[in-house]
Amino acid sequence: MAKPVVEKKYSFLDSIYLFEILKGMVLTMRHFMFNFFASFRPGPHTIPTTWQYPEDRREISPIFRGEHMLMLDEQGRELCVGCGMCAKICPAKCITVEMAKVKEGEESKYAGKTHCKNFNIDLLRCIFCGFCEETCPKSAIELGQGYELSRFTKEECQLGKERLLKNYHWAKKNNKLKPKKVEAEQPKDKKE
Amino acid sequence: MEIKGVAEKLLAGYIVNISERCNDIIIEVDSRNILKCLTILKNNENIAFDFLVDVVGVDNSQYLLKKDKAKKGEEPAVEAPKAPALPRYEVVYLLLSLQHNKRLIVKARVSEDNMTIDTVTSLWKAANWPEREVYDMYGIKFNGHPDMRRLLMWDEFKDYPLRKDYPLEGKGEKRALIYE
Amino acid sequence: MNNINLDEYIKVNIGPSHPAMHGTLRVIAWTDGETVMHCDPEIGYLHRGVEKLGESFTYHQFIPLTDRMNYCSAINSNVAYEAAVEKLMGVEIPLKAQLIRTIMCELARIADHQVCVGILGVDLGAFTPFFYLIIQREEIYEIFEWYNGARLTNTFGRIGGVENDLPADFDARWKELKPNLFKSIDETDKLLTHNRIWMDRTIGVSAFSPEDALNWGFTGPCLRACGVKRDLRKDEPYYQYANFKFDVPVGKNGDVFDRYMIRMQEMHESIKIIDQAYEMYKQLPPDAPLMAKVPKIIKPPVGEVYSSHETPNGELGFYIKSDGTDKPYRIKVRPPCYMIYQAFPELVQGEMIADLVACLSSLNVIAGELDR
């Protein structure tokens, strides 16, 4: 197991330390000068690689996998039928769905014949893999663009149905729904 | 395939079963002869399986039993767990020949009565941790291993978690903190 | 190691929470002054029972777990696992999916090497190259994010293909990223490679002979640094790697410097591969299939299979035993750094504490992959 002995062969310039260190210092100085002048630019986003978070935010992908939302169709009806496919596929077992039949007189609220009475997502367990979105036969659940997921209490991390619908309304208001779904299945949305 | 033929010839008398699937040749030998077989496979110039990729343990107690269950699923009859015909545990050696760029899977069955098998750390040092892991997860002891301790689980842990009868959620073990 | 009396030495506990430990690793070192006489790596602090969990998951549900093994290059783990299941099922994925997988894998490889080289610099006291590299890694992550919506734990690909086509702006992004990548690698090279301090710290440190390396089961950059030319992309070519022109960099001494140089060169090779794969991709029709025909619920035939891919750390293999149901009977992961890390006591024996840290970083041991 004797370790191989490695011979060190340095060229003269390498062996006197200072030459390469000076070269490196020139390089760091170039970066410094560039950023030094950049930091005097107006606005929060001065140095190109850093985002000054609360003031300026980076553009995130339209298909980002963030906080979930329950979708409505263009008439404002809930799409979810409460089939529980998402709960079944979820690797983290974070979704609980309770199905109920749509009562008389409530047909205008729901798109299907059944709906979910309760829908709960445990954010503490969710791993944001996006399988629920992929498996949903009605495209009723989507991972939205919300990425500020810190909460003060455990209870707040349980996303109930209200919260999920609120997320949808927020996304719709800010025009942050996923583009491909809008084009493929709901061409009427374009008119809005 | 050449490897299959050569290996069959070399290990004549040791082989219990040989099969081929997805370009993988799987040779099954008796657990008592495992060290001999692997030594032959490593040192023979024609095949020279000189690289140990991994050592895997498998608990076969429920292998292919589930199908029967599914069929019986409708009938609520309490089924007695069928004792598998073969020994319960399996140690799988994944070998690679760098010279010939060929792979080989060698298996040995270990029964519940005698949970020991010879170590191959004398052939490949690489077998050190994988064998410890198999011991950790299944309780199969490797004779002659230089350092037979638990690897991933802590030392005071009693059970063997990858056995099929160990529940997924665990049995509620807690690690007692011992300060020096 | 057996004939020295460990009680004579200072016992230094390094980790599991120590600034130089990559994740929760722990090394107990017995030192004579600064020289490490013997050390005992203790693992299992990040053991999450992935293999046990996998037995209760369906084949698809296991993909997110592979994300969390090597979190620096999750895509490589995803693809290696999917390939193993595809091999078990006997499915050949369409060409377009192969090319997308190749492009994404190589991008992830670059990202992984950037982290490894950067962290090696940080551990040896050179902070600046880390930032030059990591800034470009962000751009790579941006490509991932635009591809399927996640940056780090990608859950990339599905069994039988990939889920999305490359995003429309991939072309523009890659054109912008490529010169920046070259520049950042070049700057790191300028700051470190010929610096005498860096050379003194790395050349000859924890050198390893090729025989030992093979005996210990080394794979990947650490094996190539020892002078063994083995790369699964060349030797057991999968996907379209046989059609790409790229070199496999090989070192000589197997020391920290060689591992560092190999990683630096592999980044260049990966850029070459991406270029070729993307050229090939552009010639395909836009409506070419992304998924092979696989059933919705995956039930591979009874049997067992071992399949491995070349990930940034080395050979990542999956041994899958199927009993014909929708859940794997047994999944065994063969993490590359598991095999490399077990040789750690031999690698660092007789070196100094500072070299222990350098050696550990150059091996790129990732706790998530190590403990599973």
Add this chain to the structure above:
Amino acid sequence: MIDLIIALIKVVGIWSFTLGVAAVMTWVERRGAALIQDRPGPNRAGLFGILQPVCDGIKLFTKENIVPEKADKVLFNLGPIMFAIPAFSAFAVIPFGDRIIIGGKEILLQISNIDIGFLYIVALGSLAVYGVIIGGWGSNNKYSILGGLRSTAQLISYEVPWGLALLGVVLVYGTFNLREIALAQQGTFLGILPNWGVFHQPLGFILFMVAAYAEANRVPFDLPEAESEIVSGYHTEYGSMKLGVYLFGEYVNITTLSALTVTFYFGSWHLPYINMASFLGDGTIIYGIASFLIFCLKVSFFLWLFVWVRWTVPRFRYDQVMKLGWKSLIPLALFNLFITTLFIQIKYYIGG
């Protein structure tokens, strides 16, 4: 009495000046590092984050003062004090400007003009090691003791080339008095170059700088607190203001070393080719201030150099530091000394 008051004003002034410089240096270091590394760094507190040191100070002051249970309490508390005192004291003999004459009374811009200023500096430099080793020992922590040992070995080894390099300057100017050395650097040397120590002693200057980096425990010689190896070295167990004193002491050390560099090698308050005293008038207040400002400007360059180098190079290994110190720097320093004496002798025989 007036002398005493003047001395007091000077002491307080220099004391607060060094503290201020050290505080600003913490900001400069962080901000400079950030800009070198393509990120903005602390930029929220005040304009460009200049108030960051104040926030840090408040944070350090209000934190709980923890003494580890098994630590040696006396030594643990003594460590930071022992570290800070020599760092501050060394400034006493460094001239930070020429002189001001008010009402016929000469006020030297220097706290005390002693004839053995050079020896005083070298002596205090050696004292700094006690703070480190006492802190490391008192903490009762293996990382701390390793850091302390590394630091001791390093400081003691580099004391030698450091002193030998300075000795070259002393030989050239023929005095131990720092003010006289500073005064002697006016004018030109060989007709074209400023009469600065660096042009008399180029090799000595390089040796001095390298040894100074080692003395200040800065990258590439920051082994005693190498974060990735031994956590924080000798101040691993320290918290609250005791840690603050260590961190502050480091910057005071850097300031002192930069001031020494300027005094010995870069002509102190002199501008090259310009004799300021002649056209501003020797001893006027404006001349005093101008000389002080020039001195500050030069010092700030060397302070920046400390930061600049830190974020460029990797760290040495313990044995390599020792090897560099004993096998390269000390022989070179002796060689430098030999050459210097040779030249002085030759000049003596030719000239006189």
